[in-house]
Amino acid sequence: MSRYPTNPPSIYAKRRAELAKRLQKQGGGVALLQSGVEVMRNRDSDYAFRSDSYFYYLTGFPEPEACLALVVPPRGDAKSVLFCRAKNEEREIWDGFRFGPAVAQERFAVHEAHAIDDLEEKLQELLANQNAVFLRLGQDDALEQAVAEVLSTLRGQARLGIAAPHAILDLSHSLDEMRLIKDKTELDTMRRAARISAQAHMAAMLAATPGRYEYEVEAELLYHFRKNGSEAAAYGSIVASGANACVLHYRANDAQLREGDLLLIDAGCELDCYASDITRTFPVSGTFSKAQQAVYEVVLNAQYAAIEATKPGARFNDPHNAAVVVLTQGLIDLKLLKMPLQEALDTRAYQRFYMHRTSHWLGMDVHDCGSYRDPSAKPQDGVSHHTSRKLQAGMVLTIEPGLYIRPGKGVPKAFENIGIRIEDDAIVTPKGCEIYTADAPKTVQDIHALMRERKKAA
Known part of the structure; x- marks a missing residue:
């Protein structure tokens, strides 16, 4: 520091x-x-x-x-x-x-x-x-x-x-x-950290060609973090290709990138003790396969639903619940789950493919401090002590749905080892939220466009 x-x-x-x-x-x-x-x-x-x-x-x-x-x-x-x-x-x-x-x-x-x-x-x-x-x-x-x-x-x-x-x-x-409530100085610092991290993600996308190794891509991230003034990575970078993307906290970063694989990068820099946290998933070859794109668009739509639910007065759990509905319906549409939507939600059948939460607080620590429980909730008043707290302007949280499809019963070959997570950082504003990590490409169209630029530069 x-x-x-x-x-x-x-x-x-x-x-x-x-x-x-x-x-x-x-x-x-x-x-x-x-x-x-x-x-x-x-x-x-x-x-x-x-x-x-x-x-x-x-x-x-x-x-x-x-x-x-x-x-x-x-x-x-x-x-x-x-x-x-x-x-x-x-x-x-x-x-x-x-x-x-x-x-x-x-x-x-x-x-x-x-x-x-x-x-x-x-x-x-x-x-x-x-x-x-x-x-x-x-x-x-x-x-x-x-x-x-x-x-x-x-x-x-x-x-x-x-x-x-x-x-x-x-x-x-x-x-x-x-x-838990960030002041203007903190928010400005976090926006600067996000810009550095987004640029590093784009550089990593351009560097992640078949035949290179995950650690080479990690080196691109670290280079751009330091080159642009951040002190260090905010946490151990995850650079996970192919089946490695289905390991939530993958750390080895030593596999070779292969044609046809997806690459999941979860990385962010720290600036003046404030963290950024971005995840992007993209095709090593430059183009999503049909199955990869189908899963990717389910995750992206789930993130859009979670972003829409992130606003003052909403509960902390609301973005997660919104994402889960979209992810579960997507799994049913892809025939990875074979039951009605409500049954899949009630039995949490989706957790086979989505086993983590959609958000966490972000600030000086990657998993920042602050209770997720409503501080006013008291069981004696008939309110569950598990009730999540209401979002307020100035709070900062991640929005990071994903799907992780390991080989197993009922999983078609085309979907095996597809691991996708899309993560952005959001500031709760008086009227909604600001996605301040949006510089890192995440739509299929924008990713394909960047991959074409990579091909031209090769």
């Missing part, structure tokens, strides 16, 4: 202020979040560092070994305190630039900044006489242990008139609800 802040610090200060308002409704206290540490890959080689999403959402601070303390009084303004690595000339020679507390305080608009080595000592000051400590419980054992030790110390100072916080509360829900 970038070593330098991308957005003005006021963006993150505004988010901290909003979080403080939410915590004040719970009586206030001190919220603590850490950025994470560098993790060894093997021997003395580390994985590239990527900050914890929650920490970065509130700070924009890109370095490892950092901690944010947000001190929230019951009333009034909160105080933000950043702990980060101290300046160290020798380590900077080996590992690169560090902001250090003095520069970080100014650059990231926090009220105070201290060396991370002083965290435990300063925590005693910060937590003394506070109502509660807010943590993402179960996510950071080291931080929870440090807080437990500080609380034990504070309790031993009771005769000095110092009180320890009386509660440790989970911070996740408040932050999840904030992150």
